[in-house]
Amino acid sequence: MMWEENVESLQIPADANTFEGFWRWLESDEFPESGRIDFLGGEIEADMSPEDLYTHGALKVEIVAVLVELVKRSGLGDVQSDRSRFKSPFARVTTEPDVVAVFRESIESGRAWLVESTRRKSQDRIVAFEGAVDLIVEIVSDSSVGKDLDRLPPFYARAGVRELWLLDARGAEVRFDLLVLQEGVYTIVPPDADGWRRSPCLGRAFRLQRFHQPPFPWSYRLEHNTPA
Numbered sequence: 426m427m428w429e430e431n432v433e434s435l436q437i438p439a440d441a442n443t444f445e446g447f448w449r450w451l452e453s454d455e456f457p458e459s460g461r462i463d464f465l466g467g468e469i470e471a472d473m474s475p476e477d478l479y480t481h482g483a484l485k486v487e488i489v490a491v492l493v494e495l496v497k498r499s500g501l502g503d504v505q506s507d508r509s510r511f512k513s514p515f516a517r518v519t520t521e522p523d524v525v526a527v528f529r530e531s532i533e534s535g536r537a538w539l540v541e542s543t544r545r546k547s548q549d550r551i552v553a554f555e556g557a558v559d560l561i562v563e564i565v566s567d568s569s570v571g572k573d574l575d576r577l578p579p580f581y582a583r584a585g586v587r588e589l590w591l592l593d594a595r596g597a598e599v600r601f602d603l604l605v606l607q608e609g610v611y612t613i614v615p616p617d618a619d620g621w622r623r624s625p626c627l628g629r630a631f632r633l634q635r636f637h638q639p640p641f642p643w644s645y646r647l648e649h650n651t652p653a
Contacts, residue, residue, distance in 0.1 A: 513584035557585030
């Protein structure tokens with residue numbers, strides 16, 4: 426299944442409808458260098474449209490900034506965004522999440538690992554995270570509503586992704602769903618009376634705020650604290 430009007434120019438190999446065939450294509454010189462192309466259980470979903478700056482890009486920058494401070498600079502693990510790839514042969518899925526966080530302990534325990542490039546043989550050429558990564562963030566755009574909210578979560582759950590954040594800033598209110606993996610399915614963490622959502626993965630509570638900031642349309646603040 427293909428999405429967006431610009432995907433007609435893609436030259437998709439005949440065997441790319443299998444996970445193994447898609448991965449061979451991804452590691453080849455023929456794989457496109459732009460756009461987001463995901464594999465979901467036999468379906469190829471391509472989105473070649475640009476990101477909206479203030480309902481997507483600015484929000485992603487804020488999420489990345491906070492997670493880098495909490496995860497990367499603290500030594501807990503690593504945070505990647507923009508063309509970072511996630512892979513799970515078990516769940517038959519590979520995607521480019523908006524943000525992905527992987528803890529050092531998850532790598533050391535073997536729950537998740539780094540995927541080396543088979544095309545670029547030099548040392549430390551990593552093309553993806555594989556396995557049960559700790560956190561994935563998806564920000565909804567006009568072209569990704571059904572995929573982000575409906576189709577992706579079951580694949581991430583099957584892959585063992587511990588926590589999934591789904592954000593949508595296109596409407597009058599910003600949507601922030603914090604989902605936690607429990608017995609193989611995601612459960613939404615409800616906000617408290619003040620709008621805080623607790624992340625078991627990060628051991629903190631989060632609250633997302635949006636403000637008008639002329640001359641720019643929107644500014645975002647991902648607040649966080651340590652619950653008592």
